[in-house]
Amino acid sequence: MELRRFFVKNSDFDENIVTVSGAEFVHAVKVLRYKVGYKIILSTGDGWDYMAEITDVGKDYFKAKITSKTPNKGMPTHRVTLCQASLKGGKNDFVAQKAVELGASEIVFFDSENVTEKRVQKDRLDKIALEAAKQCHRAAKPEIKVSDFSKILELSKTAPTIAAYEDEEEFSLSVALEKLRDQKEIILVVGSEGGFTKKEAEALKDAGAVLVSLGKRILRAETAAVSLLAITMYELGEMNA
Amino acid sequence: MELRRFFVKNSDFDENIVTVSGAEFVHAVKVLRYKVGYKIILSTGDGWDYMAEITDVGKDYFKAKITSKTPNKGMPTHRVTLCQASLKGGKNDFVAQKAVELGASEIVFFDSENVTEKRVQKDRLDKIALEAAKQCHRAAKPEIKVSDFSKILELSKTAPTIAAYEDEEEFSLSVALEKLRDQKEIILVVGSEGGFTKKEAEALKDAGAVLVSLGKRILRAETAAVSLLAITMYELGEMNA
Numbered sequence: 463m464e465l466r467r468f469f470v471k472n473s474d475f476d477e478n479i480v481t482v483s484g485a486e487f488v489h490a491v492k493v494l495r496y497k498v499g500y501k502i503i504l505s506t507g508d509g510w511d512y513m514a515e516i517t518d519v520g521k522d523y524f525k526a527k528i529t530s531k532t533p534n535k536g537m538p539t540h541r542v543t544l545c546q547a548s549l550k551g552g553k554n555d556f557v558a559q560k561a562v563e564l565g566a567s568e569i570v571f572f573d574s575e576n577v578t579e580k581r582v583q584k585d586r587l588d589k590i591a592l593e594a595a596k597q598c599h600r601a602a603k604p605e606i607k608v609s610d611f612s613k614i615l616e617l618s619k620t621a622p623t624i625a626a627y628e629d630e631e632e633f634s635l636s637v638a639l640e641k642l643r644d645q646k647e648i649i650l651v652v653g654s655e656g657g658f659t660k661k662e663a664e665a666l667k668d669a670g671a672v673l674v675s676l677g678k679r680i681l682r683a684e685t686a687a688v689s690l691l692a693i694t695m696y697e698l699g700e701m702n703a
Numbered sequence: 704m705e706l707r708r709f710f711v712k713n714s715d716f717d718e719n720i721v722t723v724s725g726a727e728f729v730h731a732v733k734v735l736r737y738k739v740g741y742k743i744i745l746s747t748g749d750g751w752d753y754m755a756e757i758t759d760v761g762k763d764y765f766k767a768k769i770t771s772k773t774p775n776k777g778m779p780t781h782r783v784t785l786c787q788a789s790l791k792g793g794k795n796d797f798v799a800q801k802a803v804e805l806g807a808s809e810i811v812f813f814d815s816e817n818v819t820e821k822r823v824q825k826d827r828l829d830k831i832a833l834e835a836a837k838q839c840h841r842a843a844k845p846e847i848k849v850s851d852f853s854k855i856l857e858l859s860k861t862a863p864t865i866a867a868y869e870d871e872e873e874f875s876l877s878v879a880l881e882k883l884r885d886q887k888e889i890i891l892v893v894g895s896e897g898g899f900t901k902k903e904a905e906a907l908k909d910a911g912a913v914l915v916s917l918g919k920r921i922l923r924a925e926t927a928a929v930s931l932l933a934i935t936m937y938e939l940g941e942m943n944a
Contacts, residue, residue, distance in 0.1 A: 535919040563926050565918075598920040634943040675944035677806075677936075678776040679839040685804050685929070692930035693937045695918075701934070702875040703916035 465513075466494065467503045467596045469603065478528040480504055480514060487523055490516075502526060505595075507602035509537050534601030538565035540698045541647040543621075545570040545614050546687050547654035550579040553684045558587045558606060560688045562594035565700050566604055574611040576656025582608045611662060615669040618649060623671040624694070625651035626686045627663050630675040635690070638672045639697040650694060652687040706754075707735065708744045708837045710844065719769040721745055721755060728764055731757075743767060748843035750778050775842030779806035781939045782888040784862075786811040786855050787928050788895035791820040794925045799828045799847060801929045803835035806941050807845055815852040817897025823849045852903060856910040859890060864912040865935070866892035867927045868904050871916040876931070879913045880938040891935060893928040 468486045482490065482504075490496040498519055504512040504526065511534045514526035544566045546557050554571055561569045569591070571582045587606045595603040609617075617623075622645050624638050642648055651671060658666070667673055676686055695701050709727045723731065723745075731737040739760055745753040745767065752775045755767035785807045787798050795812055802810045810832070812823045828847045836844045850858075858864075863886050865879050883889055892912060899907070908914055917927055936942050 536921075538920075560926050560929075563920055563922050564930065565920055598922065600920060630944060632944050636937065636940075636943060677942040677944070679779075679804055679806055679841060680777075681804050681839065685801050688801075688926070688929055689805065689933035689937075689942070692933050693942070696877065696930075696934045696937075699877075701918040701930070702877060703871060703873055703918070 465501055465503045466490070467505055467599065469592060469596075470504050470506055472506050479517070480512070480526050480528065481523050482526065483523040491519055491524055496524070504528070505534070505601040509534055509601055511601060534599070536598060536600040537602065538567060538695075538700055540645075540700060541567045542691070542694060542698070543568040543570060543617070543649045544687060544691055545572060545609075545617065545649060545651045547572055547574045547652065547683070548577045548579050548582050549654060549683055554579075554582060554587060555590050557684050557687050558590050559594045561691055562591050562600065562604055563598045564688070564691045565600075565695050566691060568605045568607065570607045570609050570614070570617070572609040572611055572614050574654060574662055575659045577654040578656070584608050614651060615665055618651070618666060618669040618671045621645075621647040621649050623649040623651060623666075623669070624690070625658070625663075625666045625671045625673050626653070626676050626690055627673040628653075628657045628680060629660070629663070630673045633672065633674050635674045635676060635693060638674050639694060643697060648694060648698070650690050652683060652690060655683050706742055706744050707731070708746055708840065710833065710837075711745050711747055713747055720758070721753070721767050721769065722764050723767065724764040732760055732765055737765070745769070746775070746842040750775055750842055752842060775840070777839060777841040778843065779808060779936075779941055781886075781941060782808045783932065783935060783939070784809040784811060784858070784890045785928060785932055786813060786850075786858065786890060786892045788813055788815045788893065788924070789818050789820050789823050790895060790924055795820075795823060795828060796831050798925050798928050799831050800835045802932055803832050803841065803845055804839045805929070805932045806841075806936050807932060809846045809848065811848045811850050811855070811858070813850040813852055813855050815895060815903055816900045818895040819897070825849050855892060856906055859892070859907060859910040859912045862886075862888040862890050864890040864892060864907075864910070865931070866899070866904075866907045866912045866914050867894070867917050867931050868914040869894075869898045869921065870901070870904070871914045874913065874915050876915045876917060876934060879915050880935060884938060889935060889939070891931050893924060893931060896924050
């Protein structure tokens with residue numbers, strides 16, 4: 463049976479005994495019916511997989527004993543931040559889930575001019591990101607942030623930034639990525655269903671972002687996000703065996 | 704206003720007058736309330752965009768006059784076939800839609816050992832593919848086919864084939880794609896939620912497919928499909944401006 467992963471905090475550790483409560487307790491004991499003797503993996507987000515065995519199940523907690531630790535293989539070695547203008551109809555959920563699988567270190571949902579879905583459900587997205595991290599064997603849940611366009615401009619000044627822009631007709635992603643292969647940190651920016659306004663595209667450019675086309679077929683926003691992230695990770699060597 | 708695209712057949716043409724009926728008539732006249740004088744784009748799948756103006760609206764048809772034609776920019780120049788083992792919970796819909804946007808020429812859903820959703824709704828997927836083609840400005844709807852694993856093996860003998868395999872630990876996609884950059888035709892194969900069995904993976908290999916890892920994070924089947932297709936299109940230059 464595949465070992466299930468549960469996320470814990472450093473403060474849950476007492477030497478090699480970990481006490482798990484809250485949502486992870488509920489998931490393990492109430493939903494999955496895990497019992498004493500079951501083997502699990504615990505993650506604190508520090509890059510290690512803690513192999514453990516359940517030793518005690520209480521009413522609102524369980525205890526597990528660490529048996530060994532190994533470096534987690536699912537942690538990305540580059541820091542790629544995906545900034546996604548908030549999308550409608552559950553598509554933020556979709557982008558968050560796929561971005562975790564593909565290895566984004568942080569996912570920032572932001573509000574911009576053509577965004578019609580201003581409400582970003584951070585709690586829900588945190589939960590989706592946690593589930594996705596467990597599913598794809600990552601030892602840490604990427605941070606989900608909620609922001610606005612002006613902060614994305616600030617962010618683009620802190621690391622090399624690539625923004626997908628529908629009306630960019632000259633500059634290709636391959637040219638942009640070729641120059642960034644040695645970077646340890648990259649920021650990707652994708653607009654909403656309505657895309658960026660011309661003014662916003664100019665502002666991104668002024669802030670140092672490289673505007674790129676994703677080709678002649680017009681991709682939906684969420685397809686653009688997943689494709690841009692997958693291709694970037696591929697170019698950085700993060701999709702290698 | 705952005706021009707809407709409607710798909711027609713060669714037999715709908717009478718010199719430069721096109722008579723549109725059926726679902727495309729319903730969409731234009733009943734849903735969008737298009738009237739005489741409205742400008743549209745017509746596609747026959749031959750790689751051209753026919754610019755046209757509605758000249759007559761009947762009870763179950765409309766007529767449009769061709770004003771000019773231009774080469775369609777959304778047509779892929781490579782022939783990439785995506786073979787996807789049938790997925791559960793609407794994920795076939797998702798893969799079909801994204802594959803059309805990303806430029807797949809054909810999408811084959813197949814049945815294999817770990818497939819639990821044997822029923823592939825071809826009519827529904829055809830409709831989704833048509834809508835996606837309109838949305839992303841492609842002049843032709845890619846063909847949707849329903850098949851089984853033995854036929855995928857036959858298919859892999861006809862063109863260079865890459866299959867994503869979860870248990871492949873050595874061979875990376877980048878190595879496989881580097882060798883295929885000059886190919887005009889590529890076949891991609893992605894398994895179901897349960898993945899391929901060891902026996903199936905061996906059979907794919909025997910049929911000439913290259914088994915590749917998509918990295919150390921375990922991707923969901925639909926994430927693997929979209930990522931593999933996006934990266935392949937990118938390497939072929941299909942995502943360039």
